Amino acid sequence: MPNFASPAIVLRRTDYGDYDLILTFFTLKKGKISAIAKSAKKSTKRFGGILELFSALDIVCSARMDRDLMVLQEAGLKNSFSGIRADLNKTAYASYLAELVNEWTEPDAKQEDLYLLLCHVFEQIDAGLISEEISAILFLMRFTSIAGIRPNLLKCSICRLELDKIKEDRVAFDLSRSGIICQKCAGRSVSRLSLSMGTIKQLLWVESGGLKKAGKMKFTPAAVKEGLDLLETFTTYHLGKEMRSLKFLKQIRKENRPPVY
Ligand SMILES: [Zn+2]
Incomplete structure (x- = not known):
């Protein structure tokens, strides 16, 4: 299945085990999707610490045939909206x-x-x-x-x-x-x-x-x-x-x- 790429806003962010995050994105191209960000909790290097609530990102996800949950592969920051979280x-x-x-x-x-x-x-x-x-x-x-x-x-x-x-x-x-x-x-x-x-x-x-x-x-x-x-x-x-x-x-x-x- 091809990768899915879209601008997206982080609507929800939930810890998943010790290492991963589950994110709900509102995307421009597909509406609401959920994705797992593997090792995002364990190491901020993996996604550069940009997977914050409300952030506007450019994301790339791959789909898994067996589940609704996508896998976040890449994320680039468009706007952190850090003024909101502060x-x-x-x-x-x-x-x-x-x-x-x-x-x-x-x-x-x-x-x-x-x-x-x-x-x-x-x-x-x-x-x-x-x-x-x-x-x-x-x-x-x-x-x-x-x-x-x-x-x-x-x-x-x-x-x-x-x-x-x-x-x-x-x-x-x-x-x-x-x-x-x-x-x-x-x-x-x-x-x-x-x-x-x-x-x-x-x-x-x-x-x-x-x-x-x-x-x-x-x-x-x-x-x-x-x-x-x-x-x-x-x-x-x-x-x-x-x-x-x-x-x-x-x-x-x-x-x-x-x-x-
Ligand atoms: Zn009346």
Whole structure:
């Protein structure tokens, strides 16, 4: 079987015995794959110590006929994203996005848009030019579109009244209907999620247009909080479970001072 070569991001890294590592990569050409890196733990010389979590690499793997697990043959560093791993808050956000991609995607299913989005957002978080909170909103809004679970923010999910015709300042969000509910209809729906019109407009703006432009969007602190709360709750609902990394992220938020956006 021929070797497989692709740009890849390290989503997971697990020790395997005393010498080896098992890595889950999100690759440009094949989506999610798992590979064993033999002797990577025993000697950093084998792969130059570059097989770190979140790193962007160029990898070459060989397939084994008997198992799903590939064997990592070569790895070259494209971007270590060391700025992410050096900062607890950045690590918490990157872990959440990496786990979401790992949980959501099927092995060997190419998803080029999602790969490019993850690379872009990791670059942003690593460089620190845009806060990790806004980077996460950008990722999550676009992720829902790519994953086919885009929330309906354009009209009431019950009476279909369009957003610009809704008079109230705030609307509810109904998880089971995957969309907003106008105040008139909200009496029939139980929801703890509520969004201001300003937050909705900012979320829609981030979703459309170029990635670079979307990253420059100025959010108010209230919109960041509401947007993240919505998107984290929404993706957890669709995944059917709360991921470990999201619990960790929420813990970090509690312990930290209020973030500066
Ligand atoms: Zn309605």
